[in-house]
Amino acid sequence: MSGDEAIFIADKIYRGKKSLSEVKSHTINYGHITDLENGEIIDEVMVSVMKSPRTYTGEDCVEINCHGGSIVMQSILLQLIKAGANTAQPGEFTKRAFLNGRIDLSGAESVIDIIEAQNSYALKSALAQLNGKLKDKIISIRKKILEEAAFIDAAADDPEHYDFEESENRNRLYEKILQISNDIQKLLESSENGKIIKEGIKTVILGRPNVGKSSVLNLLSGRESAIVSDIPGTTRDMISEHIRMAGINLKITDTAGIRKSDDPLENIGMEKARDAAKEADLIICVIDSSEEINEEDTQIIKDIENSDIKSLILLNKSDKKNVTSKEDIKKITNMDVVMFSAREACGLEELEEVIKKKFYKKTSDEKKNISIEIDFNDHIFITNIRHKEALLNAQNSIKSVLQGMENNVPEDFFSIDLMEAYENLGSIIGERVSEDLIDEIFSKFCMGK
Known part of the structure; x- marks a missing residue:
């Protein structure tokens, strides 16, 4: 259970040495779950209590570990509902984690990739995204975009100090924008390998x-x-x-x-x-x-x-x-x-080695007898279609800036395209996304999660 009243609701059907509201956070407590109406014992349990904000959702959380068997679990679930709890919607726990700022949207989407991973590489890629690797890269690129947008705005306000007619200033801006384009392109190029890893x-x-x-x-x-x-x-x-x-x-x-x-x-x-x-x-x-x-x-x-x-x-x-x-x-x-x-x-072993050679990257000295693997330490893999579309839109905006500079378009026009790229990249990590999109993303999760 997760929510402001999670501990209060659990206490209604829990019997132990202390009430759950009295125990320390992040503790496991022995006791019994009882019938809300007649007090009869339903099961012997261990209950984990985790108080906000140091929880998965950022809210108070309670986990009840009971004996296996559908009858016992259904009975406990029924008592919790009678006590005031609601059943979770698909992806609701991760959705709450996102809404409470515990995780960015790309990290939230990686949870379902972890659940559905069909091989160790897909799992590693999803875990890297959950740990914020993609988020950190997106934030880094967005920071560069803001710096150049600020440079252009400063030039518009103070043309004497930032004269774009000087080739040095113009070349500097072009190189910075080109680097941003290259950063985005690397992520886009990873999507093909990302597709293979996932599918x-x-x-x-x-x-x-x-x-x-x-x-x-x-x-x-x-x-x-x-x-x-x-x-x-x-x-x-x-x-x-x-x-x-x-x-x-x-x-x-x-x-x-x-x-x-x-x-x-x-x-x-x-x-x-x-x-x-x-x-x-x-x-x-x-x-x-x-x-x-x-x-x-x-x-x-x-x-x-x-x-x-x-x-x-x-x-x-x-x-x-x-x-x-x-x-x-x-x-x-x-x-x-x-x-x-x-x-x-x-010929199976030779076939496997040939496939490795075609799709994997050596991570060590070729002279050493070390297996070939996809390198997750230096690379981020885009496995989500939504992320790829956002990157493509951002890249188109950045390319518009580069083409404008090549065609001597006035610099004050570039801010619009730069901010469009900034917002498209922001949508990957959950900035300014619609409620409908959030609902659609989390509806793909299994119950709860």
């Missing part, structure tokens, strides 16, 4: 029919997700699975084999495969090593290379006699090649 690597398996694409999906997912057949063209629709590899999630999709065909249904499947590949973060091209590479293989490789999407080649069926080798593939492409056997489950 996983969107991975598409491509290849001509009967090279073992479905077998690769089944091996990676650990179950028979796709039908495996010697008949080419068996897979006509896309099948997706979520897997963990290299410490992060992959949403991996098996697609129809790509070849020339007169079958309209097969052509629809191939078109879906090509569309999925355009939206992918990673393309795995599967080639049959037991056969000679043909024109269909070569065309698929060329199409992938032209897309600029991270990609690799799985030279599958390496358990059979190899007709096509790594060296043969290297003659036509610079893509990474992994010898693989879906049947024998060979």
